[in-house]
Amino acid sequence: MQQEEIWDADTAQRYDTPGSGMFAPEVLEPAVDRLAQLAGGGEALEFAIGTGRIAVPLAERGVPVTGIELSLPMVEQLRTKADEATIPVIVGDMASTVAPGKYTLVYLVYNTISNLLTQDEQVQCFRNAARHLTPGGRFVVELWVPELRKLPPGQTATVWQSEPGYIGLDTYDVLHQHVVSHHFRFDETQQARLFRSPHRYVWPAELDLMAQLAGFELETRHADWAGAEFTAESRSHVSVYRIPPAG
Numbered sequence: 034m035q036q037e038e039i040w041d042a043d044t045a046q047r048y049d050t051p052g053s054g055m056f057a058p059e060v061l062e063p064a065v066d067r068l069a070q071l072a073g074g075g076e077a078l079e080f081a082i083g084t085g086r087i088a089v090p091l092a093e094r095g096v097p098v099t100g101i102e103l104s105l106p107m108v109e110q111l112r113t114k115a116d117e118a119t120i121p122v123i124v125g126d127m128a129s130t131v132a133p134g135k136y137t138l139v140y141l142v143y144n145t146i147s148n149l150l151t152q153d154e155q156v157q158c159f160r161n162a163a164r165h166l167t168p169g170g171r172f173v174v175e176l177w178v179p180e181l182r183k184l185p186p187g188q189t190a191t192v193w194q195s196e197p198g199y200i201g202l203d204t205y206d207v208l209h210q211h212v213v214s215h216h217f218r219f220d221e222t223q224q225a226r227l228f229r230s231p232h233r234y235v236w237p238a239e240l241d242l243m244a245q246l247a248g249f250e251l252e253t254r255h256a257d258w259a260g261a262e263f264t265a266e267s268r269s270h271v272s273v274y275r276i277p278p279a280g
């Protein structure tokens with residue numbers, strides 16, 4: 034299944050949930066605050082900008098934001114909120130597409146580096162981020178910690194969320210470091226809506242090595258956007274990589 038097939042017009046139209054889920058103020062505000070601070074008065078580039086969930090409020094905060102995005106339907110949704118002059122978007126693959134200009138901040142949030150399904154593409158993505166940054170510039174990655182401790186030997190699937198009307202189920206191919214997330218949404222009828230997305234999961238240590246290959250140093254790693262300590266029990270991390278300042 035190609036990313037273009039996954040992020041189609043139907044998914045793009047359903048993506049935004051204003052005020053709730055990943056669009057809830059308590060999710061968005063700490064992320065936008067932190068990214069605005071890390072941009073340090075310069076310009077930001079979002080890899081896989083999607084419908085502008087983060088980019089729109091970040092631009093409203095006064096940070097100039099450009100995007101790279103593979104899916105035209107996702108960009109069309111973004112265009113209902115911000116025009117090309119406000120948030121320019123280059124349609125293409127974040128592992129290779131070049132946006133004009135230099136940036137103090139490149140960011141790639143909501144686990145999206147895992148949408149690149151090979152190690153090679155993920156390394157290329159780090160190199161592409163480095164290519165766009167000024168000396169001292171930062172690349173921020175938000176990514177979940179693989180939950181393999183929950184996968185008993187001999188089993189290939191885990192339920193990671195179960196609540197009324199929703200079941201989140203992951204199926205693993207541990208040989209290739211792949212996981213497919215299955216999101217089942219259902220009501221009292223016999224029908225369920227299924228959204229599936231394939232990912233290549235990455236351990237924080239592997240991510241750091243990819244960063245090193247592209248010339249970055251790890252500056253900070255926290256468990257969330259508000260700066261909670263990253264521990265062995267953390268389910269996610271916000272990692273800030275930096276190109277060492279010249280001299």
Ligand SMILES: C[S@@+](CC[C@H](N)C(=O)[O-])C[C@H]1O[C@@H](n2cnc3c(N)ncnc32)[C@H](O)[C@@H]1O
Pocket residue numbers: 036040080081082083084085086087101102103104107125126127128142143145148149
């Ligand atoms: C989970 S959404 C995240 C969107 C947005 N960053 C956000 O935080 O809401 C994943 C996005 O990544 C895009 N995407 C997937 N693979 C990509 C690639 N190789 N290059 C650019 N965009 C990609 C998809 O089209 C989709 O818009």
